[in-house]
Amino acid sequence: MKILGYLFITISFLMASYYSVIDVEVVPWAKVIPALVLGVIGVVAVQISGRGHRRSADKVRSNMGKLEESLTAIVANAERLDAEKESIDPYEIRHRIDELFMADLDTFVENRETIGDVYGLQAYADVMTHFATGERYLNRCWSASTDGYIEVIHNYLSRATGQFEQALELLQSHTGTAQPS
Numbered sequence: 205m206k207i208l209g210y211l212f213i214t215i216s217f218l219m220a221s222y223y224s225v226i227d228v229e230v231v232p233w234a235k236v237i238p239a240l241v242l243g244v245i246g247v248v249a250v251q252i253s254g255r256g257h258r259r260s261a262d263k264v265r266s267n268m269g270k271l272e273e274s275l276t277a278i279v280a281n282a283e284r285l286d287a288e289k290e291s292i293d294p295y296e297i298r299h300r301i302d303e304l305f306m307a308d309l310d311t312f313v314e315n316r317e318t319i320g321d322v323y324g325l326q327a328y329a330d331v332m333t334h335f336a337t338g339e340r341y342l343n344r345c346w347s348a349s350t351d352g353y354i355e356v357i358h359n360y361l362s363r364a365t366g367q368f369e370q371a372l373e374l375l376q377s378h379t380g381t382a383q384p385s
Contacts, residue, residue, distance in 0.1 A: 206253035212246025267318040274311040275372045282365040289358050297357050298349035323378045331374045338367030
């Protein structure tokens with residue numbers, strides 16, 4: 205749309221200039237005014253295109269904020285659940301996983317492509333490798349909880365926590381919000 209707007213402005217300028225110099229004494233307003241209207245349409249198209257680009261930048265900023273917020277919450281919940289795992293009934297772990305993680309996991313997954321858009325595919329791959337591994341480990345805990353396998357739950361809950369922490373650390377290293385250790 206921006207290119208079309210600039211094209212309209214250029215054509216408008218050339219048409220108005222041409223018609224204005226054909227006859228030095230009389231300006232053919234019937235031909236110049238439509239050319240100027242075309243120029244105004246071009247300016248409006250460029251402005252609308254610019255507004256869409258600014259909104260797009262705001263959306264990217266918002267998505268990155270959502271990513272970092274959701275992954276921070278996932279890490280905090282994983283650390284808390286990992287610390288409390290000894291005192292929780294193994295059959296209850298799956299319910300705790302559902303209530304603590306589902307919303308944040310969904311938010312992260314919905315916005316994950318923004319990492320690749322902003323920081324490139326390598327950054328996306330680095331973060332998502334750890335995130336996906338953490339998610340798999342969390343799913344394994346959930347499954348082990350249905351069967352009551354305490355050792356598997358404890359082992360994979362700690363592994364999931366570590367993977368989510370690494371994913372957050374990598375994400376923050378790209379966004380520049382890494383916390384000092």
